[in-house]
Amino acid sequence: MKTTKPEKVLIALDFDPTAQKVAEAGYSLGKALGAEIVLLHVVSDLLHYNAYKHFTVMGFSGYDDTVPLIMTGLKELKEESAKYLEKSKHHLGDSKIRIVVEDGDIAESVLNTAKKIKADIIILGSHSRKWIENVIMGSVAEKILKLSSIPLFIVPTKKRK
Numbered sequence: 532m533k534t535t536k537p538e539k540v541l542i543a544l545d546f547d548p549t550a551q552k553v554a555e556a557g558y559s560l561g562k563a564l565g566a567e568i569v570l571l572h573v574v575s576d577l578l579h580y581n582a583y584k585h586f587t588v589m590g591f592s593g594y595d596d597t598v599p600l601i602m603t604g605l606k607e608l609k610e611e612s613a614k615y616l617e618k619s620k621h622h623l624g625d626s627k628i629r630i631v632v633e634d635g636d637i638a639e640s641v642l643n644t645a646k647k648i649k650a651d652i653i654i655l656g657s658h659s660r661k662w663i664e665n666v667i668m669g670s671v672a673e674k675i676l677k678l679s680s681i682p683l684f685i686v687p688t689k690k691r692k
Contacts, residue, residue, distance in 0.1 A: 537651035540566045543641045544619060549656055549688035556686045557654035558623045566651065570619055571644055572612040574605065574634040605634060638674035645681050653681050656688040
């Protein structure tokens with residue numbers, strides 16, 4: 532049986548404070564594999580970003596470094612997303628990391644980006660929110676899992692008790 536070494540890892544990040552855990556776990560895996568690493572943020576519904584739970588963009592140096600997130604349009608939000616990914620890249624300490632910002636349906640955009648860049652592994656977090664939220668909104672991780680032909684590495688981000 533012939534095996535191939537993964538050459539490209541796509542790490543999908545949202546603005547949740549737990550994204551740092553996903554970025555670090557994904558980066559560690561990617562580096563261990565000797566793979567190229569690409570960070571992705573998908574801008575979805577603009578109203579979602581002005582909602583209370585997305586009021587700030589997580590800063591990798593901690594909550595003291597959060598930025599108010601009150602956006603007026605897609606262009607501005609994509610620019611802030613690129614800054615966020617650059618900050619993530621800086622936190623990981625690797626100038627070779629590529630960043631990509633897309634917009635649209637999150638699951639579809641992650642899968643399309645993975646296909647476009649020829650990713651060998653997709654890394655994303657699973658917030659493990661309450662079951663009723665998943666019934667109403669659906670789970671992005673679950674949708675990607677169902678539709679992906681690319682292996683996934685899912686980082687659980689729910690706080691342990």
